[in-house]
Amino acid sequence: MTSLPAAGPALAQAVRPRQWTKNLVVLAAPAFAGELDNIDSVVRTLLTVVLFTFAASAVYLVNDVLDVVEDRAHPTKRLRPIAAGRLAPRIAVGVAVLLMIVATGLSLALSWQLAVVVASYCLVNVAYSLVLKDEPVIDIAVIALGFLLRAVAGGVACGIDLSQWFLLIASFGSLYMAAGKRYAELHLEVEEGSVTRPSLSRYSATYLRFVWSTSAALLIMSYSLWAFEISVPGPIPWTELSMAPFVLAVLRYAVDVDAGVAGEPEEIALSDRVLQSFAVIWAAMIVLAIYG
Template sequence: MTDTTVEPKAATRTPVSVTWGVVRTMRPRQWVKNVLVLAAPFAAGMLFSGDTAAALAVAFVAFSLAASGIYLVNDAKDVTADRAHPTKRSRPIASGIVPVPLALGVATALLLGALGVSFLAGPDLAIVVAVYVAVQLAYCFWLKHQPVLDICIVASGFLLRAIAGGAATGIALSQWFLLCAGFGSLFMVAGKRYAEMMLAERTGAKIRRSLEGYSASYLRFVWACSATVLIMTYCLWAFQIREEQPHNTVWTMLSIVPFVVAVLRYAVDVDNGNGGEPEDIALGDRVLQILAAGWLVMLALAIYL
């Protein structure tokens, strides 16, 4: 499956370096994506109801364990290619600090742990986590380099996180929520791939293999279509809230403004080639943070006031 025999001679293993290498490969910084489990309870107005907090904590931990396990599998699977890459060769597994068998062993423990933890919130969450693990493993071993399928699978990771919040708390997911979450995920992933292609064209860096099956115009097409559907479905959802809660009409309608502007602002960052990782944009663009905060406040007033 992978080349585990040729390791850089400079790699020095100590208990501390190996442990730290495993932690780095788990990418705990990426756990910020798992706050998406809060989306469904928040949108349903049940974020502070009953045992919701405990169930969401379980969902957050389960997805954090699952995602870290997938990262370990992915880096172990790609160890040979990463050793030939100018930057990825410094990753703990590629550099020889973390042995491949150890990485796969820790990954197995994390994935089984994710499934076990998810049962604390019920079988529905366990099913969502199992689907996430199965889809991501298929991505790592077979589908990573398949055009269209690769961006759909990456987008599904965001969507399944949003679905997990409803599954953990027993909240029924509305059609508008699923559409916004689905096309919002596709918008971010297509934008990420487009930004990677633009960066490669400007710097001459080698692009990932999956991008060889795309053109910049096609990625812009997917990106633009996703943004259009995302904005349209959010507006329709806002109109639905107005009908169900007419006393909060003003906040529902006003929330459309920062939402649309935030989408357009995010698109500017992507178009400039700065959209390598969605979390990097979210943490690095102060204006986008202000728009997101304003949108959340208005939406909270519309739902909870």
């Protein structure tokens, strides 16, 4: 019987540390609200990133336990520790429950509203792993909701009133990445000649292209309207200028989606140097606009 210490290396892989970059979405609301020059807000935001890292890791473990049969038939997911038999499901479930309790409990110390957001993230994703992953459209909505709850958490942790523009940008951006993820998964499984996820068999490539292209258009429109609305008078209109790298980043990411390689958004973010360049230029402009 494998002990927890012996399972350490496999457990460290199973919590998918490369996907922790998704939790940086928590920084969005405090950054746009100009709160990152406030030490209290910075501490609360970073703690929230850690809490979502715990919660997300727990969700990954639960998902891999429940998907073990499908993962073993998948060309790449079969290498995950639980599917490969290197991590016992009972240990994974035990650690997942502990991480969820810790994440929710510590978030309560910051605010009850944040605890509700973190608990909702855990519950929705467990429901996704149990049932919702097999329901077309709903599965995409739940994936998008995971990104959206991260964005909302940053605002809630710092007591920020989230604007309608922020929520629209976060919602359409989340849907854009979620639909792109499903498109890439369908693309890969069709190439391999077998579809292991039931919901994928009910999607077509043209439908998923429609969803992510529509959400991309709405994302760009929402961001552009926001950029003009918050424009601050000055010699250089940084918010308006930031639309250029933002749109180019969306279009660059669409190249990866269209190629069917955006199954894991964090992999694209960590490997696409051109996309990273657009992101750095955009971030620099936003910093100059809000904090300059």
